[in-house]
Amino acid sequence: xxxxxxxxxxxxxxxxxxxxxxxxxxxxxxxxxxxxxxxxxxxxxxxxxxxxxxxxxxxxxxxxxxxxxxxxxxxxxxxxxxxxxxxxxxxxxxxxxxxxxxxxxxxxxxxxxxxxxxxxxxxxxxxxxxxxxxxxxxxxxxxxxxxxxxxxxxxxxxxxxxxxxxxxxxxxxxxxxxxxxxxxxxxxxxxxxxxxxxxxxxxxxxxxxxxxxxxxxxxxxxxxxxxxxxxxxxxxxxxxxxxxxxxxxxxxxx
Amino acid sequence: xxxxxxxxxxxxxxxxxxxxxxxxxxxxxxxxxxxxxxxxxxxxxxxxxxxxxxxxxxxxxxxxxxxxxxxxxxxxxxxxxxxxxxxxxxxxxxxxxxxxxxxxxxxxxxxxxx
Ligand code: SF4
Ligand code: FES
Numbered sequence: 001x002x003x004x005x006x007x008x009x010x011x012x013x014x015x016x017x018x019x020x021x022x023x024x025x026x027x028x029x030x031x032x033x034x035x036x037x038x039x040x041x042x043x044x045x046x047x048x049x050x051x052x053x054x055x056x057x058x059x060x061x062x063x064x065x066x067x068x069x070x071x072x073x074x075x076x077x078x079x080x081x082x083x084x085x086x087x088x089x090x091x092x093x094x095x096x097x098x099x100x101x102x103x104x105x106x107x108x109x110x111x112x113x114x115x116x117x118x119x120x121x122x123x124x125x126x127x128x129x130x131x132x133x134x135x136x137x138x139x140x141x142x143x144x145x146x147x148x149x150x151x152x153x154x155x156x157x158x159x160x161x162x163x164x165x166x167x168x169x170x171x172x173x174x175x176x177x178x179x180x181x182x183x184x185x186x187x188x189x190x191x192x193x194x195x196x197x198x199x200x201x202x203x204x205x206x207x208x209x210x211x212x213x214x215x216x217x218x219x220x221x222x223x224x225x226x227x228x229x230x231x232x233x234x235x236x237x238x239x240x241x242x243x244x245x246x247x248x249x250x251x252x253x254x
Numbered sequence: 255x256x257x258x259x260x261x262x263x264x265x266x267x268x269x270x271x272x273x274x275x276x277x278x279x280x281x282x283x284x285x286x287x288x289x290x291x292x293x294x295x296x297x298x299x300x301x302x303x304x305x306x307x308x309x310x311x312x313x314x315x316x317x318x319x320x321x322x323x324x325x326x327x328x329x330x331x332x333x334x335x336x337x338x339x340x341x342x343x344x345x346x347x348x349x350x351x352x353x354x355x356x357x358x359x360x361x362x363x364x365x366x367x368x
Contacts, residue, residue, distance in 0.1 A: 182330045214258045216329055216338070249258040 020044045021096055023054050025066055026107040029116045038105070039063070045096040051084050051104060052091035055118070067117030075233055078169035082118050083107040088171040088231045091118075109174035125170050128190040132212055134197060137205025156201040163196035163241055165234040172228035172238050184217035188228035188238035191219055195241035198248065210248055219245055260322060267319040274312045281305065300363035313356040321349035 023043045028036040041062050043054045052070055059066050068091075071077040075093040082091055084106055085099055096104060112120035142150050172188040173179050179187055194213055198206045213219045219242060228238040247253035281299070282290045289295060299305045325345040329338060 178330060182333065184333045185330075214256050216257055217333070218257060220257050220261050221326070221330060250262065 019046075021054070021101070022103045023058060024103060024105040025055065025058065025117065026105075027066070027117050028108075028114055029067075030114055031116070047095070047097050049096050050092050051082075051089075051094045051096060051099075051106060052080050054096060054104065055091060055106065067115065067119045069119045076167060078167035081109050081120075081169040081171045081174065083109060083174070088174040090169060090171070090233045093233050109170060111174050111176065111179040112170060120170075122168075122170060125168070125173055125187065125189055128186055129168065129193060132186075132190050132194045132197075132209055133205050134193050136197065136200065136203050137208065138203065150202040152201055159201075160196045160199040163192050163199070163236055166193060166196070166236050167234055169233065171231045171233060172236075175227040175231045177225050177227065178221050178223060182217060182221055185221050186213060186218050188222070188242065191222070191245060192228075192236055192238035192241040195245045198245065206248070210245075213245065214249055219249065264319060264322050267315040267322075271312060271315040271319060274308055274315065277308055278312060297363060297366075300360065301366060303364065306360055306364040310357060310360050313360070314353055317349050317352045317356070321345045321352075 020042050023041045024038045025041070026036055027039050028034055041058045043057050045054060050073075052068075052073060055066065055068050056070075059068070068080070068082075070080040070092060072079070073092045075090050078090075080091040081088060083089075084091065084094055085101060085104060088109055091106070106118060108114045108118050108120045112122065112125070115121050142148065166189065168189065170189060172192070176185075176188050178185050191213060194209045197203050198209055222239075222242045224239060224243070226239045229236070229240065232238065244253065284290070285295065300309070322345070325341055328341045328345075
């Protein structure tokens with residue numbers, strides 16, 4: 001007869017800590033027509049507790065039905081973006097202590113369709129990202145015989161390297177005021193990636209990408225609010241990338 | 255038309271309009287301000303061909319810039335194929351109408367037919 005072992009983590013009882021916060025979690029389910037409401041939970045925390053830890057604590061001990069997406073828990077996979085106390089942030093990269101508040105409110109990201117509770121649908125962002133050819137475009141290859149590695153100088157790498165840190169978390173799109181009203185806008189995430197590849201000296205797909213972004217809901221709908229760059233957890237500056245891209249279209253850059 | 259061309263025109267008309275409106279305002283300094291706004295002075299301005307041309311250019315530049323700005327705002331407000339076509343053609347039609355009506359006023363006034 002086999003016995004089901006409960007993993008150590010699962011069997012842990014709630015840890016009591018002298019400090020606690022009220023975690024307000026937005027609950028909604030568009031599929032069942034459940035409108036948005038908030039549920040409150042008193043959650044203990046330590047100085048290392050992240051908002052994601054607090055949400056998982058709630059799932060483990062109070063309500064396992066809270067819908068949240070996460071994977072790496074180290075700001076790498078880009079899954080856990082949400083609005084934390086009014087600002088788009090990664091839940092696994094935001095410590096409770098840094099919020100300086102006894103109440104932490106978590107909501108799904110703006111400008112994305114909600115799947116359930118804190119999980120949003122990334123389909124549109126991913127398809128727009130894909131549309132802009134997020135790879136090196138050129139006919140020859142550095143892996144066929146008789147060709148050499150495509151070498152780059154440090155200066156050439158410097159032109160795009162910060163943009164290659166993007167983890168597709170969507171926080172920039174969530175913060176963008178144009179995305180809030182223009183559902184067809186390409187968005188800062190994809191525009192920054194268009195710049196990342198256009199600025200890469202190995203790439204030959206500049207004209208194809210410029211053509212895609214040069215349309216009525218493309219790059220020109222950015223009004224340089226700069227909120228995308230303010231919220232990026234990876235230090236990418238999409239607002240700057242967009243302005244540099246405009247330079248190509250206005251003929252200031254080659 | 256590619257959006258970059260439209261936006262180049264948008265920025266260009268803005269710069270041109272700022273420069274010409276500055277000239278227009280500086281003309282007010284050629285005489286006492288209140289006097290420069292009197293009926294006779296205004297008509298005299300229209301009848302002075304270079305000034306009438308400046309006014310016509312301001313009209314064209316501001317109409318192009320303004321109606322394209324309106325198009326952009328309306329496109330960001332709501333999306334949809336039919337709506338976007340209506341906005342684009344509606345803005346072009348309104349721009350042409352404003353330029354035509356304004357030009358008529360300028361031409362008539364400069365010919366002393368006001
Ligand atoms: S640019 Fe920054 S905020 Fe935007 S998707 Fe990439 S990592 Fe996230
Ligand atoms: S869980 Fe992967 S980025 Fe937060």
